[in-house]
Amino acid sequence: MAYSEKVIDHYNQPRNVGSLDKKEKNVGTGIVGAPECGDVMKLQIKVNDKTGVVEDAKFKTFGCGSAIASSSLATEWLRGKTIDEAMEIKNVDIVNELSLPPVKIHCSVLAEDAIKAAIADYKKKQNGNGVDPVREDDQE
Amino acid sequence: MSTPKQTDQSHSLCWNCHSELESPYKCVRCVKIQPWADDTDYFQFLGLPRRLQIDLDDLEARFLKLSRIFHPDFFQESEFAEQDIALVNAARLNKAYATLKDRETRAGYILELELGEKYRPTKNVPPELATSIFEVQELMAELSTHSGNAAEQETIKALKARKEELHKDSHARLEELDVHFAAYDKVIGAATSPFEPSVRRKIEEILRAMDQTLAARLYLKRIIQNITATLEGNSTNGH
Structure with missing residues (x-):
């Protein structure tokens, strides 16, 4: 199966690879995994306390080219977005942008899950150890 | 019979x-x-x-x-x-x-039987499992950058320890299946009709838990194989 040019570009030059300090209060961390392919993805956001804007986003993914490209693209899109805007990022947008074939759609789902998990973690930290409002709304 | x-x-x-x-x-x-x-x-x-x-x-x-x-x-x-x-x-x-x-394939079969065409194995794993697998992946990545020094030995030691832990976790999840099996049999055994909505709800809840256990087992199996291959590759490279 051939990868699209955009996937290859993100794969060869992944944006924002790395880690943020997960202990910091304004850093949200999401780690998600996919049992069927064994992939695992970590995505972190650093949010400006005053503006609620994502100042920095980092990822590290162990997986196939599409998984790497999906998370790389996600960090690009996250930067400069407010938390509410970030919640709007959908896996289909990633699929379209990267021209992912049907067998690789799960990679984009993984990236969306990672974004949601990172935001949930951030919100949880902001609320102290109280309940996490995002996760509750999110339940299927 | x-x-x-x-x-x-x-x-x-x-x-x-x-x-x-x-x-x-x-x-x-x-x-x-x-x-x-x-x-x-x-x-x-x-x-x-x-x-x-x-x-x-x-x-x-x-x-x-x-x-x-x-x-x-x-x-x-x-x-x-x-x-x-x-x-x-x-x-x-x-x-x-x-x-x-086999308990795992039996569980997979009952999921197909009960849920039919609409059954798709879950793609989600518990966050703590994803985190632990991420850490193992990092260790393996570290191993490929070190060679023949003390840090490499440390990483190998750490990986072996993680593999042991994951093995235990994997085994525990197999035993978890027994718990789901007992719960399923109990509900079916006590029900006057297996199609009654309240019974179906209970059954489906047990099936979901079973599905989660199978996903975790699959994930664990893959990562353990992965660690084994990495450790083997590393020891042959060293000779």
Whole structure:
């Protein structure tokens, strides 16, 4: 199966690879995994306390080219977005942008899950150890 | 051995002599073996109730008994139609036995049976498992950058320890299946009708938990294989 040019570009030059300090209060961390392919993805956001804007986003993914490209693209899109805007990022947008074939759609789902998990973690930290409002709304 | 339920009228008549069948396996009148009806699942064919706690000795005895009925070797001189039935039934019987014998495949089978076409294995794993797998992946990545120094030995030691932990976790999840099996059998055993909505809800809840356990097991199995391959690759590179 051939990868699209955009996937290859993100794969060869992944944006924002790395880690943020997960202990910091304004850093949200999401780690998600996919049992069927064994992939695992970590995505972190650093949010400006005053503006609620994502100042920095980092990822590290162990997986196939599409998984790497999906998370790389996600960090690009996250930067400069407010938390509410970030919640709007959908896996289909990633699929379209990267021209992912049907067998690789799960990679984009993984990236969306990672974004949601990172935001949930951030919100949880902001609320102290109280309940996490995002996760509750999110339940299927 | 109780006999599978005959729901379809066409299956309760012998394909050869059209007489009423007393056993679903063989016609007593013309002694021809009978085809495995499509709506007969593995439990039914083996004469078992749909329960997940299975006595493996009993399962094996049933399998062997039926194998002796359908073994294709016994039909080498028979007409083609009967040879064909023997071949199909024997193959399906082997599959049925292998599927029900193993707890994981048994769980997978009941999920397919209960949820039918709409069943898709879950793609989610618990966050703590994803985190632990991420850490292991980082260790393995570290290993490929070190070579032959003290740090490499440290990483190898850490990886071996993680592998041990993951093994334990994987084993614990297999035992978790036993808990789900017991819960399933209890609900089915106590229900007057398995189709009653409150019963279905309970069953589906147990099935979801089972699905989660299977996903975690699959993920763990993959990462453990991965660690093994990495450690082996590393030791051969060193020589």
